[in-house]
Amino acid sequence: SQTIHQWPATLVQPVGSPLSLECTVEGTSNPNLYWYRQAAGRGLQLLFYSVGIGQISSEVPQNLSASRPQDRQFILSSKKLLLSDSGFYLCAWSLLAGVADTQYFGPGTRLTVL
Amino acid sequence: AQSVTQLDSHVSVSEGTPVLLRCNYSSSYSPSLFWYVQHPNKGLQLLLKYTSAATLVKGINGFEAEFKKSETSFHLTKPSAHMSDAAEYFCVSHTGTASKLTFGTGTRLQVTL
Numbered sequence: 242s243q244t245i246h247q248w249p250a251t252l253v254q255p256v257g258s259p260l261s262l263e264c265t266v267e268g269t270s271n272p273n274l275y276w277y278r279q280a281a282g283r284g285l286q287l288l289f290y291s292v293g294i295g296q297i298s299s300e301v302p303q304n305l306s307a308s309r310p311q312d313r314q315f316i317l318s319s320k321k322l323l324l325s326d327s328g329f330y331l332c333a334w335s336l337l338a339g340v341a342d343t344q345y346f347g348p349g350t351r352l353t354v355l
Numbered sequence: 356a357q358s359v360t361q362l363d364s365h366v367s368v369s370e371g372t373p374v375l376l377r378c379n380y381s382s383s384y385s386p387s388l389f390w391y392v393q394h395p396n397k398g399l400q401l402l403l404k405y406t407s408a409a410t411l412v413k414g415i416n417g418f419e420a421e422f423k424k425s426e427t428s429f430h431l432t433k434p435s436a437h438m439s440d441a442a443e444y445f446c447v448s449h450t451g452t453a454s455k456l457t458f459g460t461g462t463r464l465q466v467t468l
Contacts (some may be wrong), residue, residue, distance in 0.1 A: 247398075284445065284458045285399075331398055342388070342449065344456060346398040 243268035247332050247347040254354055260305075260319040262350050267313065272334040274315040275344065276307055279329040291315060327354045335346030357382045359448050361459035369467050374418075374433040376462045378446030381427065387449035388429045389456075390420055394442045402444075405429060425448070441466045 244267045254260060267271050276288040287300045289307035303325050303337040308316045310347050315332060329351050362377040363415060380386055387406050391399040403414025410422040420431045446459040 284460045285456075290455070317381060329396075333399075342387070343401060343404055345401070346391075348398045349396070351396060 242347065243334070245332060245334055245345060245347040247330075247350050248275040248301070249350060250348065251351045252353070254322050255267065256324055256354055257321050260317070260352070262330055262332075262352070264315040264317075264347055265313055266315075266334045266341050269313070269334070269336065271312060272336060274343075275333040275335075276315065276317050277333065279331060279349075281328070285331065289317070314343040322354045324354050327352055345351060356447060357386060357448050357457045359446050359457050359459040361444075361446050361462050363462050364408045364460065365463045368442045368464040370434050370438055374431070374436045374440065374464065376431040376444050376446075376464065378429045378431065378459060379427050380429060380446075380448050382448065388420075388422065389447040389449070390414065390418070390429075390431050391447060392442045393445065393461075399445065402431070436453065436464075436466045438468075439468050440464060 243323055246264055246265050274291045277285045278288055279285050289297055289299055291297050291309045292349040294309050304326060305317060305319050329349050331349045335342045335344045358381045360379045366376060368374055389404045390402040393399045393400050402418050403412045403420055405412045405422045413419045418431055418433045420429050422429050441464055443461045443463050445461050448457045
């Protein structure tokens with residue numbers, strides 16, 4: 242069966258520091274991968290998605306970037322964190338890019354920028 | 356453009372009573388629709404999905420949803436609430452482009468004794 246991992250689970254970082262969040266998927270090949278952010282009391286916002294190694298699409302302009310160095314690894318990064326980067330970051334995967342596709346979410350990373 | 360509207364930001368029910376979480380969609384074509392549940396500080400778990408097959412969809416934990424095209428609705432129901440159902444519920448539609456999902460703003464379900 243497929244599993245998705247995220248780490249760290251929680252992170253507290255000072256403003257201006259770098260960020261690296263990691264997401265890995267097991268039990269499948271060539272997944273579509275996604276990064277979402279959930280701000281306090283709000284819905285989910287799609288940040289990035291990837292349909293293959295080295296292929297990244299950005300949904301909103303921001304202080305963050307994403308990379309996919311391996312088929313089942315998706316990394317979210319920042320060179321200098323802002324207060325507004327605080328939130329709950331969720332990684333997700335899906336297999337198909339069709340109408341009936343389902344996305345499966347990881348456990349999330351709680352990021353607090355102070 | 357697709358959109359999803361969850362009509363209630365907060366719903367409170369007593370344990371053992373029915374649950375109704377309302378969702379309306381807006382789409383130029385028949386969408387794929389999902390309900391996800393999120394417990395505090397956890398990821399999202401898929402409850403059920405509609406993909407143009409049967410209009411009444413049964414999901415996990417006794418939840419079900421009915422797709423009503425005439426009303427553009429996809430309400431989530433459960434006959435009897437349990438304390439463990441207390442969580443945030445998201446109605447989600449699928450755009451069909453690179454699997455982009457459109458999320459509703461969520462409904463927080465509170466279950467009281």
